[in-house]
Amino acid sequence: MLKKHDMFGIHTKKKECFSFSLSRLLMPPVMVPSDAASSTTTFIDVLFGWAVSFITMLSHLLNGYLTAFFVFTGIILNLLSVSIFLRKERAGTPAIQYYLVTLTLWQTALLANAFLLYSFPNLWWGHLVSQGTYVYLYPYVYTFANTTHTGSVWIVLTLTIDRYLALCQPLKHRAIGKKRRVRRLMVVVSIMAIMFSIPRFFEVHVILYCDPPTSDNCVATIDRTSLFDNRLYWTIYHVILAMIFVTLLPCLILFALTLRISIALRSAIAKRKSLCAPNSDVDTRCKSMKSSRYNSSRKDHKSNIMLVLVIAKFLVSDILPTVIDVLEHVVGQSAFMRSPLASLFVDISNFLIVLNCSSNFWVFFVWGKRFRRSCRKCIKSTQIGACIYDMAQWNTDSEVSLCAPSSFTTVNATKAYGSTERSFRYKRHMELTASRTDETSLNPSRT
Template identity: 25%
Template sequence: MNSSGLIYDASALQYGAWGVSGSLISALGLLGNVLSIIVLSDHRFRSSTSVYLICLAVVDMLVLVSMLLCFSLPAISNYTDQLDFYNSEIFPRMNPYAYPLALTAQTCSVFITVAFTIERYIVVCKPLKANKLCTVKRARRYAILVILISLIYNVPRWFEFKLSDTNDNNTTVQMLTALGDNQLYNYIYKVYMYTIIIVIGPFLFLLCLNAALVRTLHRANRNMQQSKHSAQEHNITVVIIIVVGTFLVCQLPSIPDNICGAIYSSAEVRESPNLIRLHTLSNLMVISNSAVNFFLYAVFGKKFRRVFRLKLNFCFGIPIKNQQHTDFTTIPMINTNNGAV
């Protein structure tokens, strides 16, 4: 296959994956994350895990918006030539800022997922420590800490690009800075550190924690007579396991994608159809992961589903026939406030 044919095939592939599918998934995901925030902000969900899940919904929205701006719209423009103005005028000015923001939001999303999985592990496997460690106040502090760590870790990303005006047609283009063009920086920070800290490390850690939660849940299922509290905790664990399991599946293509980035040069990646497909799939799965959580909560979280239905009824003026909605038998999050604000 010649070079022009490969470029066209890559453009068509990314148009379908990022431009069409990615845009649709992002739109649904943005709506879903807004609805998640509305439901989880309800007073019935005043809990430590709801703090993490609200924070996750916010950063996932940032990821989706960034992916739309940095991947979906350019993919549409490259294939259809319908958004030339965006690619030539808007994208070069925006990308030096949207790109580091997207990576910061993605880092935050990964670390928040790790945080609430650790919390669920403590509640399920170390219950005597849960009342002290799993509080709303601590969750807020940890969420702020995660955001700060994500911001600090991605500070170098803000210095990889610069804007430059061309002399021929007075257009603005983005160019690599000395830092962004530094080979040592690219290999150590952008490839190896990113692969270990953001991709493989959290993946393996969450895989182990999720396996421990599944084993504990399996043992608990042997006891058929469960108290109301046990049933609540059971449902929480199921939801968290499914959310984390979905995260692991969506992150799986990123592992070989980043490993290939460490082995092959950018030119070699652009010339390999298989590596292009892998990279395209990897980013599409990142988009999907940031869009899917609302649907997981609605399908598997019984209390989430009931509160969501109540809010829909209220918005559309539908009378609530059953007034026993204040007693929910199962909830998709931890309720260990311990007097925390």
């Protein structure tokens, strides 16, 4: 049985090898009478077998179909987001687009690695494989998947720091928030993420397993290296450094900065409201100022909500791997590897990471008005998107024409019930002219 840290800093295991749950391992043994031992053991075995089957089915559903669905939809939507961000960047928008583009690219690469490492083996073989030709991909995919996760975490952290400086220390942000420096920062952060994840490549390797050892019937098998089994390395790299640079400390920093940003936005809105009192003498000017303040406060409020949602998704998806790492360190690796319940927690945490990387588009779309406008323009610029948009517009027009009155009735009603008195007089004049014409045609003797 293989146990190794996956792309998210937690474990993958072969589901068929589990035989005990984590709760049973932590429970002390219970002494029962000899005459009741057989019946009790049979009932527990049946119940435990049903629980293991249910966990296996749920794990297959999470790692296989659900992960594949969110991977493909997430990659498509992320590429669309990158296209929109690049278009906005050419139009001269702020340097924050570099953060969003880099983050989206890292998350797209993470989704691709999640499909190769989890979804494809579950869909093709029905479980995670540890033998065969496919395992030759594992050292590379496993290393690059951890790299993409680390890079995405650090990009989110730098993005939050940038927003904090822009709102709380604007003078300092003007000096360091230029586009050229942001581009360099994104390159440096990406290189550091790659360097930080290099040890992952030396944690697993492919060996040839022969049964019996002297035979030529050998199969490629993925196995752990001595570096992975080194307890000192495990404690320093997977627990201490991972908690400081990838999981726990970044989560705390993001939460603190987000709270500080929220306070700064509220104080800014309060200052804008105090600039124009309700009983001011210059009413017209105050109304225009109130309108601009209202629109600005709405934009700041939506931006704040969008940032909080992004950070909340990150916290929910990344805090569980840290808890599982600490729990494994407390319980023990061998006991943790045999637990189907721990395996389910691993699959859930992996799926949360995939869900987080594939859902940022919807956060941008719901809370970003400019993003929605750019998305609509981007879709209409393609031939397929223009056809779909025209079909949607045609269906809308058809529904309106079927439910609304005819065009002749609409025109007459508009003339009769127009917003000006002139249209009504014109309508009355036309009616009098028509009646006189009819009377003349009916009485030709008078003419």
